[in-house]
Amino acid sequence: MACPRAQLGTLPVAEYQHGSDGISVTGLGVSRHADYPALAGIYFAGDWATGKLWGLARDEAGVWQFEELLDTEIFLTGAGEDAAGNLYITACACQFSRDYDAFANPTGTVWRLVEADKVPTEAETAPLLGDATPVA
Numbered sequence: 001m002a003c004p005r006a007q008l009g010t011l012p013v014a015e016y017q018h019g020s021d022g023i024s025v026t027g028l029g030v031s032r033h034a035d036y037p038a039l040a041g042i043y044f045a046g047d048w049a050t051g052k053l054w055g056l057a058r059d060e061a062g063v064w065q066f067e068e069l070l071d072t073e074i075f076l077t078g079a080g081e082d083a084a085g086n087l088y089i090t091a092c093a094c095q096f097s098r099d100y101d102a103f104a105n106p107t108g109t110v111w112r113l114v115e116a117d118k119v120p121t122e123a124e125t126a127p128l129l130g131d132a133t134p135v136a
Contacts, residue, residue, distance in 0.1 A: 014056050014066035022047030026076050028113075032085030036115045044069075044087060044113065046076035051129065053089075073127040074109070087113040091126075 016025045026046050031039035043056040051072035059065050074091040081087055093107035111126050119125060 013064040016045070016054075022050040022052055024048040026078060028053075028076075028079035028089055029081050029087050031087050031113060032081070033087075034085065036113075036118065038115050039113065044079075046079075046089065048076050051076065070126070071129045073129055074111070077108075089113060 016022075024047060026048060028044040028046055030041060030043050032041075033039070041057055044053060045056065046053045051070075051074050052068055053070040053072065053076070054066055055069045056064065056066045074089075075093070076089055077092050078090045079087060080090070089111045091109045091111065093109075
């Protein structure tokens with residue numbers, strides 16, 4: 001019997017382990033902003049439940065690398081890109097009760113993804129878990 005994978009075509013370049021990595025992967029997009037060359041071409045993904053943020057890119061040998069970049073305290077819900085190529089991550093301070101009214105008490109945030117050494121001094125940064133250090 002032939003391997004069923006042969007029918008699928010190209011296998012994934014990265015895999016996300018539900019359970020140990022989180023429960024809900026969200027594709028965030030590819031960074032294309034000219035002011036952040038260290039992020040250029042990296043595909044970002046995050047997990048709603050853990051707040052972890054990953055980057056996917058090819059290394060110098062052309063091999064795909066999928067690495068955890070940040071471990072935040074935010075609940076990642078989605079993303080978008082502006083005309084300049086900036087990536088924005090949306091998050092919520094989610095409440096899990098029938099009494100919560102999201103329209104009466106909106107608690108969402110929007111974060112712009114930038115290189116760690118180019119964060120404006122007046123900017124608020126996403127809270128990190130433990131001793132995590134941002135990776136550019």
